[in-house]
Amino acid sequence: MAVTENDPAIETATPIGVEVGTRTAYRTCPLCEATCGLEITLKPDGAGGETVQRIRGDMNDVFSKGFICPKGSTLKHLHEDPDRLRVPMAKRDGVHVEVTWDEAWSEIEVGLGGVIDRHGRSSLAVYGGNAGAHSLSSMMYLRTLLTGLGTRNRYSASTVDQMPRHVAAGHVFGSPVAVPVPDLDRTDHLLILGANPYASNGSMCTAPDFPGRIERIRERGGKVVVVDPRRSRTAEEADEWVAIRPGSDALLLAAMCNVLVAESLVDVGPHVAEYLNGLDEFAAAIAPFTPESVVAATGVSAEAIRTLARELAAATTASVYGRIGTTTTEFGSTATWLIDALNILTGNLDRPGGAMFAMPVAGGATTRGKRGSGRGFAIGRGATRVSGHPEVMGEYPVGALAEEITTPG
Ligand code: SF4
Missing domain, CATH: 3.40.228.10 (Dimethylsulfoxide Reductase, domain 2)
Known part of the structure; x- marks a missing residue:
């Protein structure tokens, strides 16, 4: 949630009941797919930045109409959590310390590059959490990162959540995302x-x-x-x-x-x-x-x-x-x-x-191509090394990840 930039397009007059000197930013809650509209009140922090004073539902959001759940209303705590990662960190002598971006990239090159050199790309595995599904940057760049890593060992929260929904949609409607x-x-x-x-x-x-x-x-x-x-x-x-x-x-x-x-x-x-x-x-x-x-x-x-x-x-x-x-x-x-x-x-x-x-404006399986056409859906284009669990939507069941890590070979 980036709320510190000064974008006049998202500023309004100070709402009633809010301190003079504050500004209001409108954002979309990134925590789940309900995409509730947020009205965020910010006030100067005295050091050139701003702090979040209040978060509530945006009454004028055409979709959520002011609704906000407890998770959305406590985003301020997430935003200000001292444990939130704000700068690159690297482990030195067992302790995480702040480093520059150049140092961070070097660490990654040595660490990941070293593993790839010693054991090959299939020794890498990637786990994607639920938050990535609600992040624009993740949606835009994760695929590029995965392609660059070159491993088929991909796992995510989907296989302990909604993957059967995708499998059924794929088999019944021809696309796993036509839900x-x-x-x-x-x-x-x-x-x-x-x-x-x-x-x-x-x-x-x-x-x-x-x-x-x-x-x-x-x-x-x-x-x-x-x-x-x-x-x-x-x-x-x-x-x-x-x-x-x-x-x-x-x-x-x-x-x-x-x-x-x-x-x-x-x-x-x-x-x-x-x-x-x-x-x-x-x-x-x-x-x-x-x-x-x-x-x-x-x-x-x-x-x-x-x-x-x-x-x-x-x-x-x-x-x-x-x-x-x-x-x-x-x-x-x-x-x-x-x-x-x-x-x-x-x-x-x-x-x-x-x-x-759903009929998304662009890029959706239900708004592309012609009805009754398409390549269909398949699973099992690969299997886990230890127990042979089949691939689904480019990933393996996360329940198999532990044995993939702990079983030599
Ligand atoms: S406010 Fe709650 S329901 Fe709405 S998007 Fe955020 S987490 Fe989801």
């Missing part, structure tokens, strides 16, 4: 699995004030159902909470699809029908997963499963949304694929009030 998101502001029925947006504000969705949007679904007469092993804050605020055994979402979802097929409730809609194939094979695949067959594993009664499916089909518009509770499980990709299947079978894929594809 349908719930149309919260227009849906009549929201089925949430393994997500707690009242605590997290949601993810893989980009919705500032996700809780407020849920409340407005109910205010306009819609229904919100939460499937979660835990009575989360979101479950408490929903119309209905379905307590499921952990890790069994795929079975519940398969049984719901089974009900839709068995009761002839499938109606994908003409906008999807021309792009859809494999419906008969899908119906055959989920035929064994009757509601009765999954009761023991899921802990959800057969009647409750039928009601979940029937209500989804009967809603004027509906959207099924699954997050980390459905992806960080043994059958995460299958569960996510079945979430897509439910949205498709009920005619809610890519229609207002359903699960819609």
